[in-house]
Amino acid sequence: MSKTVTKLDRDEVVFVARELVLREGPAALSMRRLATELDVGTPTIYWHVGSRDELVAAVVDAQAERLAERPIEGRTARDRVLSAALHIYAGAVEERAITSLAHQTGTSGRLLARLEAALVGELEAAGLRGAALGDAVRSILVVVTGSLVLTLRDYASRPDDRDHALWSGCDLDALTTDTLRAVVHRHVPPNKRSRS
Amino acid sequence: MSKTVTKLDRDEVVFVARELVLREGPAALSMRRLATELDVGTPTIYWHVGSRDELVAAVVDAQAERLAERPIEGRTARDRVLSAALHIYAGAVEERAITSLAHQTGTSGRLLARLEAALVGELEAAGLRGAALGDAVRSILVVVTGSLVLTLRDYASRPDDRDHALWSGCDLDALTTDTLRAVVHRHVPPNKRSRS
DNA sequence: ACCTGAACACCGTTCAAGT
DNA sequence: ACCTGAACACCGTTCAAGT
Numbered sequence: 001m002s003k004t005v006t007k008l009d010r011d012e013v014v015f016v017a018r019e020l021v022l023r024e025g026p027a028a029l030s031m032r033r034l035a036t037e038l039d040v041g042t043p044t045i046y047w048h049v050g051s052r053d054e055l056v057a058a059v060v061d062a063q064a065e066r067l068a069e070r071p072i073e074g075r076t077a078r079d080r081v082l083s084a085a086l087h088i089y090a091g092a093v094e095e096r097a098i099t100s101l102a103h104q105t106g107t108s109g110r111l112l113a114r115l116e117a118a119l120v121g122e123l124e125a126a127g128l129r130g131a132a133l134g135d136a137v138r139s140i141l142v143v144v145t146g147s148l149v150l151t152l153r154d155y156a157s158r159p160d161d162r163d164h165a166l167w168s169g170c171d172l173d174a175l176t177t178d179t180l181r182a183v184v185h186r187h188v189p190p191n192k193r194s195r196s
Numbered sequence: 197m198s199k200t201v202t203k204l205d206r207d208e209v210v211f212v213a214r215e216l217v218l219r220e221g222p223a224a225l226s227m228r229r230l231a232t233e234l235d236v237g238t239p240t241i242y243w244h245v246g247s248r249d250e251l252v253a254a255v256v257d258a259q260a261e262r263l264a265e266r267p268i269e270g271r272t273a274r275d276r277v278l279s280a281a282l283h284i285y286a287g288a289v290e291e292r293a294i295t296s297l298a299h300q301t302g303t304s305g306r307l308l309a310r311l312e313a314a315l316v317g318e319l320e321a322a323g324l325r326g327a328a329l330g331d332a333v334r335s336i337l338v339v340v341t342g343s344l345v346l347t348l349r350d351y352a353s354r355p356d357d358r359d360h361a362l363w364s365g366c367d368l369d370a371l372t373t374d375t376l377r378a379v380v381h382r383h384v385p386p387n388k389r390s391r392s
Numbered sequence: 393a394c395c396t397g398a399a400c401a402c403c404g405t406t407c408a409a410g411t
Numbered sequence: 412a413c414c415t416g417a418a419c420a421c422c423g424t425t426c427a428a429g430t
Contacts, residue, residue, distance in 0.1 A: 007413080031404060041415045043406080048413095052404065104300050109349040138346065139375050146342025150334065153305040179335050179379070186378060203394080227423060237396045239425080244394090248423065 008040060010048045014058045018098070021059065026101035029056070056101060060110045063098045067091040068114035077126030078188050081119060081140065085180055088115040089144050093173075096152050103149065112141055126188055136187035143183050147176040204236060206244045210254045214294070217255065222297035225252070252297060256306045259294045263287040264310035273322030274384050277315060277336065281376055284311040285340050289369075292348050299345065308337055322384055332383035339379050343372040 006012075016037055021029050031052055035042040049055045070087040074080040092099040092111065102111045119137050128136055151173075202208075212233055217225050227248055231238040245251045266283040270276040288295040288307065298307045315333050324332055347369075 030402085032402085042404090043416090044414055046405070100302065103302070103345075106296065106299070106349065108345055135371055135374075138371055142339060142342035142346055142372070142375060144342070145345045146338035146340070149299075149304055149341045149345060150338055153302065175331055175334055176338070178331075179338060182378075182382060183375070226421085228421080238423090239397090240395055242424070 008038065008044065008048065010058075013038065013045060013048045014055070014062055017055055018059050018062055021097050021101055022095060025097050026104055029059075029101065031055075053105070056105050057107060057110060059098065060102045060105075060107050061113075063095065063102075064111050064114045067111075068118065072118065072122070076190070077122060078184050078190065081122050081126075081188055082177075082180060082184050084115060084118045084122060085140050085144050085184075086177065088112065089147060089176060089180075092148050093151055099148060099152060103152075108145060108148075112145065115144070116141065123188065126191065128188070132187070139183050139187055140180070143176070143180050147179070151176075204234065204240065204244065206254075209234065209241060209244045210251070210258055213251055214255050214258055217293050217297055218291060221293050222300060225255075225297065227251075249301070252301050253303060253306060255294065256298045256301075256303050257309075259291065259298075260307050260310045263307075264314065268314065268318070272386070273318060274380050274386065277318050277322075277384055278373075278376060278380050280311060280314045280318060281336050281340055281380075282373065284308065285343060285372060285376075288344050289347055295344060295348060299348075304341060304344075308340065311340070312337065319384065322387065324384070328383070335379050335383055336376070339372070339376050343375070347372075 013034070017029060017034055020034060020037055031045050032042050034055075035045055038045070045055070049058060067088050070091065072080050072087070073083045088111075099108075099111065102108045116137060119140060120133065123133050123136055209230070213225060213230055216230060216233055227241050228238050230251075231241055234241070241251070245254060263284050266287065268276050268283070269279045284307075295304075295307065298304045312333060315336060316329065319329050319332055
């Protein structure tokens with residue numbers, strides 16, 4: 001009897017850390033706070049994750065994983081690339097607490113890693129190689145990253161939810177789609193592509 | 197005789213803070229550290245700048261001011277807009293410690309404020325108004341911001357200067373110019389413009 | 393007006409010690 | 412292998428008190 005005391009997992013530490021950030025913002029993610037949340041001594045967290053930097057990296061990686069789960073849509077290469085990029089953008093805006101955490105810690109790269117991989121896949125399938133591929137990938141990442149930073153500016157570590165509904169239909173969203181479409185148009189050949 | 201003890205200035209506090217960041221990276225900017233640097237008690241800094249957030253804002257604003265000093269070149273609207281944008285990009289990469297500080301604290305907006313103003317000026321002179329102007333400005337800021345984040349990724353709070361010379365001729369620099377040119381081309385009419 | 397010492401409530405991290 | 416209490420060296424911020 002009494003409450004079930006499951007042995008603590010590295011995955012659970014990361015999961016609870018993620019939830020803490022989503023619930024109370026990036027600033028709430030301290031080792032001590034997380035320890036209290038897990039009902040555990042602070043050094044226990046170090047045993048499981050090594051350091052705060054590693055913890056943050058793990059949380060961001062987990063988010064990247066989740067963002068990459070959304071299925072890429074469209075039949076032409078251009079549509080699919082655009083779809084992949086917009087998935088990451090939209091997801092990062094929705095869970096902006098974690099996106100902010102990534103920006104603050106300089107780990108935005110990790111957040112985009114899976115998108116980068118997906119883009120390379122789609123673009124190679126579309127026939128791009130070498131420098132052309134690299135330029136296309138980087139251009140798209142530039143637009144996604146820049147849009148994210150501008151969309152989330154002023155949002156720093158406090159979970160103030162005014163205008164929560166406004167974000168979906170905001171100007172910058174439309175402009176992002178537009179700019180993204182232009183960049184994709186510029187770098188990706190228009191050939192149709194059927195999945196074999 | 198004895199060393200001249202000038203009365204402390206708000207401007208001097210900000211200046212020394214700026215130098216500290218440039219010399220030892222964003223992480224070195226703590227109120228206590230800065231106080232030691234100024235040979236002063238910690239509360240003195242609070243008397244002059246109010247809080248750490250205000251201090252950071254002031255440092256970033258000072259940097260924005262410096263970036264805006266570089267003269268805009270070119271005779272056509274497109275050239276001048278491109279020139280303004282590249283000035284900010286180049287300057288932000290050169291003094292990347294402060295750029296990182298701005299990103300970490302979510303104040304990248306302040307860093308771009310003067311560029312934004314300059315862009316609005318140039319674009320209005322080129323005949324843009326209303327939504328077209330807003331879209332043009334935001335698209336350009338998106339590319340500048342995105343390029344900055346990608347260029348500076350991995351650089352987090354430590355001033356490790358390997359490849360210091362490589363940055364100037366790096367791939368992303370060329371790509372940034374290229375992408376920027378495309379965005380400008382897309383949003384700014386090609387009309388020539390003479391300064392009256 | 394300008395500056396201080398001392399304190400409060402936090403941090404990340406380590407380490408000897410427990411089971 | 413997994414977890415702890417206690418400590419070290421830091422933070423931002425405040426406040427009564429000094430000149």
